[in-house]
Amino acid sequence: MKYEDLLCQALEIEPPWQIVRMRNDLGRHQLDVWVAREMPRRGWIFGPRHALPEVPERVWRHINVGQSRCVVHAATTADMAHMALPWIGAAEQVFTHALSRQIATHFMEGIKFQSICKLLDIPAGDLWKFKHSLDHGKISLSGKDTLMADSGQAQFGIPEADHPVWDALLTGGLDIEIRALSLKLLLTKLRGQMQLISDPEVRQMKAHELHHYFVRHAIQLSHELAQIRQN
Amino acid sequence: MTTEGLMPVAAVAELIREGHYLSLAGDEAALRQLPLGHWIGGTIPYFMAATGGTVSRDQVFVQPVTGFAAAPRLRLYDAGSLPQLCRNAPDHGFSLLIVPAFSTCHGDFARNAPNYEDMYLKPLAGWVAGTHLDDAGHATPQVVLGSSGEFSAEHAVVMDVELPPERFAQIDIVNPFKPGDGDAISFPDTGFSVDICRVNGEAMHLADYLCALEVDTRLPLVADYCGASVNVSIKHIDAAARRVEFYAPVFPGLTYRLAIASGESAPPGIGGDVSPMFACNCILNFLYEGLEGQPAGALTGPATFGEIGYQLLNQTQVVLTIR
Numbered sequence: 010m011k012y013e014d015l016l017c018q019a020l021e022i023e024p025p026w027q028i029v030r031m032r033n034d035l036g037r038h039q040l041d042v043w044v045a046r047e048m049p050r051r052g053w054i055f056g057p058r059h060a061l062p063e064v065p066e067r068v069w070r071h072i073n074v075g076q077s078r079c080v081v082h083a084a085t086t087a088d089m090a091h092m093a094l095p096w097i098g099a100a101e102q103v104f105t106h107a108l109s110r111q112i113a114t115h116f117m118e119g120i121k122f123q124s125i126c127k128l129l130d131i132p133a134g135d136l137w138k139f140k141h142s143l144d145h146g147k148i149s150l151s152g153k154d155t156l157m158a159d160s161g162q163a164q165f166g167i168p169e170a171d172h173p174v175w176d177a178l179l180t181g182g183l184d185i186e187i188r189a190l191s192l193k194l195l196l197t198k199l200r201g202q203m204q205l206i207s208d209p210e211v212r213q214m215k216a217h218e219l220h221h222y223f224v225r226h227a228i229q230l231s232h233e234l235a236q237i238r239q240n
Numbered sequence: 241m242t243t244e245g246l247m248p249v250a251a252v253a254e255l256i257r258e259g260h261y262l263s264l265a266g267d268e269a270a271l272r273q274l275p276l277g278h279w280i281g282g283t284i285p286y287f288m289a290a291t292g293g294t295v296s297r298d299q300v301f302v303q304p305v306t307g308f309a310a311a312p313r314l315r316l317y318d319a320g321s322l323p324q325l326c327r328n329a330p331d332h333g334f335s336l337l338i339v340p341a342f343s344t345c346h347g348d349f350a351r352n353a354p355n356y357e358d359m360y361l362k363p364l365a366g367w368v369a370g371t372h373l374d375d376a377g378h379a380t381p382q383v384v385l386g387s388s389g390e391f392s393a394e395h396a397v398v399m400d401v402e403l404p405p406e407r408f409a410q411i412d413i414v415n416p417f418k419p420g421d422g423d424a425i426s427f428p429d430t431g432f433s434v435d436i437c438r439v440n441g442e443a444m445h446l447a448d449y450l451c452a453l454e455v456d457t458r459l460p461l462v463a464d465y466c467g468a469s470v471n472v473s474i475k476h477i478d479a480a481a482r483r484v485e486f487y488a489p490v491f492p493g494l495t496y497r498l499a500i501a502s503g504e505s506a507p508p509g510i511g512g513d514v515s516p517m518f519a520c521n522c523i524l525n526f527l528y529e530g531l532e533g534q535p536a537g538a539l540t541g542p543a544t545f546g547e548i549g550y551q552l553l554n555q556t557q558v559v560l561t562i563r
Binding site (some may be wrong): 076200222 | 355363410482549
């Protein structure tokens with residue numbers, strides 16, 4: 010596989026779309042890529058500039074490439090909005106769909122606002138704007154995981170990730186009758202790990218891990234969740 | 241036309257040519273007669289068939305995969321990529337895994353599967369391929385990627401199956417054993433063989449302990465995983481070397497006890513509209529319980545050199561149902 014194909018794969022850019030231009034001098038630790046639909050050609054980095062469609066170019070912050078920010082430039086047409094392309098973003102949004110999913114996953118895992126800014130090198134203002142849009146239903150996330158998780162938590166009455174019930178389950182302070190084999194095995198593993206972990210943040214991560222399992226499998230865990238809700 | 245169960249090679253070949261997605265188990269010679277297609281397979285000649293426990297070198301056990309949302313993905317994993325198994329699995333669906341016994345993949349999976357990324361988040365079932373016991377020493381357990389016809393004694397083969405949103409996969413185990421109420425045995429390290437253990441907190445050689453009790457080595461050690469009984473079967477006690485070998489690793493941090501019968505025979509909810517998509521039993525149950533010629537009960541499938549219900553299991557039936 011060629012390097013340019015690997016980069017496209019990393020950025021979730023699939024044919025017929027491809028990177029037609031790239032610059033790394035527009036910002037510190039920043040990679041700017043221009044994406045368009047065109048025929049393959051040789052020497053795309055140093056080759057002649059390509060004619061882009063006569064529509065306005067739009068810019069979104071995309072998932073990082075290593076330690077570098079990645080900014081996608083593309084001239085979008087109306088039909089592209091319906092394709093759920095991961096490397097473009099919704100109207101009025103700063104982030105691409107792929108980065109939006111990544112951020113939402115971090116929120117779901119209980120990672121703090123400031124930590125997400127630091128981890129992903131995102132300006133706090135951009136993240137506030139994104140969070141506000143998310144909270145007010147102005148954007149939707151195309152990732153299946155996230156959609157299922159959001160509806161699951163609300164529909165099945167799963168306690169929040171920082172609820173003490175998760176720590177009680179992990180430390181054995183709370184025992185419930187478990188029917189799901191995967192939960193029996195997971196909880197055994199996590200309880201073993203908790204015996205060795207003293208760092209509060211790492212212990213909290215384990216609670217989030219267990220919470221994530223319940224969110225993901227809520228529909229199969231009615232027996233277990235009924236017992237948890239009583240605590 | 242029958243599409244599942246133990247059947248002649250020609251009938252299986254016909255199913256493959258019709259384009260069915262299949263999980264297959266059979267003797268190597270039988271599997272080598274099959275055409276390329278949407279199937280994965282592993283070598284084993286022992287089966288719990290609808291007609292009862294069977295040893296056959298010329299028939300193949302067929303477990304069709306149906307009801308998927310997208311065409312299942314079939315691929316081989318080497319020992320280096322196997323830890324990505326669950327991460328690569330579909331977000332909503334299940335994976336069937338076959339691992340050749342005695343391979344690096346087998347050993348690594350047995351030791352490390354609980355720590356694979358996304359383990360327990362995505363349903364994973366499967367089995368360990370083996371050989372006829374008469375062939376021990378000159379035959380090698382193998383898996384097959386039916387889409388390419390590649391046989392491998394070193395790779396694991398996987399079928400990743402994506403399900404529609406309204407259906408989900410559930411994995412259950414049926415264990416004829418549970419922990420007894422005897423001594424608590426624990427181990428300092430993960431391993432397939434053990435010298436020193438702790439019995440009720442006191443350090444001693446496990447071999448000495450088991451020999452002194454004249455333990456029936458057909459009974460496994462059993463650990464309680466939050467209500468799931470997980471066996472570790474005893475392969476051999478070397479009294480002179482004071483060493484015990486197992487068919488699966490023991491893990492530190494768990495309490496094991498000698499097994500007693502559990503009385504379990506079938507998982508709850510099997511029957512009616514819910515029928516297994518995949519099931520397997522253990523060759524040790526097949527041999528120790530004398531199952532050849534005996535009725536199979538609700539679950540049919542290969543009798544294997546190890547069962548996979550998320551992680552490696554011993555002397556346990558694994559069943560995957562779609563609900």
